[in-house]
Amino acid sequence: MTQRILLTGGAGYIGSHTYVALVEAGYDVTILDNFQNANRSVIARLEDLTGQPVTLAEADVRDATTLASLFAEHVFDAVVHFAALKAVGESVERPLDYFDVNISGLINLLRVMDAAGCRKIVFSSSATVYGVPDETPTPETAEFRAMNPYGQTKISGEQILNQLVAADDRWQIGILRYFNPAGAHESHLIGEDPRDTPNNLMPFIAKVAAGEVEELEVFGDDYDTQDGTGVRDYIHVDDLARGHVLSVAALLEDGQSHLVNLGTGEGHSVMEMIAAYKRASNRDIPHRVVDRRAGDVPIYVAKADKAEEVLGFRTEKTLDEMCASSWAWITGPHSQEDPDGEDNT
Numbered sequence: 001m002t003q004r005i006l007l008t009g010g011a012g013y014i015g016s017h018t019y020v021a022l023v024e025a026g027y028d029v030t031i032l033d034n035f036q037n038a039n040r041s042v043i044a045r046l047e048d049l050t051g052q053p054v055t056l057a058e059a060d061v062r063d064a065t066t067l068a069s070l071f072a073e074h075v076f077d078a079v080v081h082f083a084a085l086k087a088v089g090e091s092v093e094r095p096l097d098y099f100d101v102n103i104s105g106l107i108n109l110l111r112v113m114d115a116a117g118c119r120k121i122v123f124s125s126s127a128t129v130y131g132v133p134d135e136t137p138t139p140e141t142a143e144f145r146a147m148n149p150y151g152q153t154k155i156s157g158e159q160i161l162n163q164l165v166a167a168d169d170r171w172q173i174g175i176l177r178y179f180n181p182a183g184a185h186e187s188h189l190i191g192e193d194p195r196d197t198p199n200n201l202m203p204f205i206a207k208v209a210a211g212e213v214e215e216l217e218v219f220g221d222d223y224d225t226q227d228g229t230g231v232r233d234y235i236h237v238d239d240l241a242r243g244h245v246l247s248v249a250a251l252l253e254d255g256q257s258h259l260v261n262l263g264t265g266e267g268h269s270v271m272e273m274i275a276a277y278k279r280a281s282n283r284d285i286p287h288r289v290v291d292r293r294a295g296d297v298p299i300y301v302a303k304a305d306k307a308e309e310v311l312g313f314r315t316e317k318t319l320d321e322m323c324a325s326s327w328a329w330i331t332g333p334h335s336q337e338d339p340d341g342e343d344n345t
Ligand code: NAD
Pocket: 008, 009, 010, 011, 012, 013, 014, 015, 032, 033, 034, 035, 036, 037, 038, 059, 060, 061, 062, 081, 082, 083, 084, 085, 086, 101, 105, 124, 125, 126, 127, 178, 179, 180, 181
């Protein structure tokens, strides 16, 4: 029988790619999203891509009544929980909003799941839980270090889930710590579509290459790295989406809870990313070195072997494929859409 998955935040960047991967793997998927950081037109594009209508609940993950009626309407076998606020700087300005959506939202969802007897959940965690790690590549055993309210919400989310499993063995959880997701779906119909000026490197470089932003500021070139600029483990979003399918399958098949990093195990500096994007776009990327960004981490690279042992997960896409897909997405037809979601193409 077809298994049914609820995807919270499924209209967002990673959620939309995971939706396609889950549908392609044969799951029946319902998206719940309040579109606070997603464009409504993504739903039509997901329908084009998969050739089937999207089952959508437009709702806030903190809205217990709507969630309960959704669980009364459908029997879900598992939930993949993406819905969250994710901007680090904003989390310092509005910590309570982050605690509310990311922590209260999670607890609310777990309560409704428990009442409905659905006790399998995949949780979006982040390399940010490691703060400034002692070890690189960083293993899952590295200690928690909160650097900001956003990071704290991911640590708290993991702790809540771990305590829940310890207290009630009917629960099974998959905790996935993503490193730096980048790139876009090979169809170029979906990709990263930030509503505001992007904070993250890849979407920012993309805007500079496209001529929408004049230059990239490189935050520091005096780190102890190959060229002095910050190093990250960039993982193609399609690889990341496949990691979620494997995590869901593991929960549904053998019911084993798991905690894994999702990364490539390789790091690239800001300068290497600029060079790679230049190759992919054939455009200049004007850039200027400025001071270090407050609270920045010099190096984040995943120790990636546990995901392979536990889930059989290995990344497949290269850095050049990542940049090429980002460029194809940024210059594709979606760029004609208005920000409220009407497709003007
Ligand atoms: P995103 O903002 O593109 O997606 C989040 C989705 O959740 C959006 O569609 C948004 O509209 C929705 N949402 C937000 N608040 C909601 C609420 N209260 N109720 C219902 N829906 C709500 O972000 P993303 O990059 O796809 O991230 C997905 C998850 O992965 C998040 O939990 C994020 O913290 C985590 N994560 C992201 C990164 C990254 O760099 N992108 C890295 C590590 C972890």
